[in-house]
Amino acid sequence: MVPKTTYTALEVTDLSIGYASNEIANAINFSLSAGELTAIVGVNGIGKSTLLRTIGNVQPKLSGNIDLEGTPLEALHSKALASKISVVLTEPIASKNMTVVELVALGRQPYTNWIGSLSPKDKAKITDSLNRLELRHLKNKKCYELSDGQLQRVLIARALAQDTTIMLLDEPTTHLDLYHKVQILKLLKSIAHETNKTILFTSHEIEMCIQLCDTMLLLDGANNPFGQPCELIGSGAFDKLFPSDTVSFDATSGSFRIEK
């Protein structure tokens, strides 16, 4: 277990995101400590994936600031960035012909030498990631032989092997059944708390996030409230998320109720 140190791992200030001149969301402000599990939630098309990709430097911001451990994102060179942020996106992977262990080993690329040979430290990180994601028995399987849930765990293992301060995941529980959704979120929580990594992910599982996350960012196209789930519930942040004649939020149980 990595000793807990609290410092600001990621700070987002007055961020505006979008595509070319098309602004999708603005006034995004939040700050994440090391060892924190945080979900970005909000309705379809509000900009959750766009925000995650912007923080991961996959696409440019429109304006505002993104600071990683006090350094502006744009001041970091790609190699330094790859040792600070790992990103798991929803796009299908091009390398399904690889074995599980080969794909996880790709996470070590920022650290390997010019011929890409793995040091004992690289091998230890790969083994640790496979163990933590319960993938040892699958390590020699081809990725195309895996179920969606198993592949999701492999992609998280690759990001974990990258050993970055911050892990970004776009909808890590899509396609999974209820049990495996909970399993993945609990796993992410244990990784964040036990290894002091900051994990930020997008999700539609708002009720699950309320129960399992340390903090949540609710993209709502207006104020984008951020805080601990209980604070967001207390401030009524979830109440207007969906049209109340269809779905309403019950603050006592922290769950949504379908209006019949």
Ligand SMILES: Nc1ncnc2c1ncn2[C@@H]1O[C@H](COP(=O)(O)OP(=O)(O)OP(=O)(O)O)[C@@H](O)[C@H]1O
């Ligand atoms: N490559 C792109 N070019 C232009 N606009 C885009 C692009 N990708 C997404 N958008 C638009 O940006 C907006 C936000 O999309 P985004 O995928 O970030 O939302 P989201 O909250 O993640 O949605 P969902 O919950 O449906 O996954 C949408 O209106 C979408 O049409």
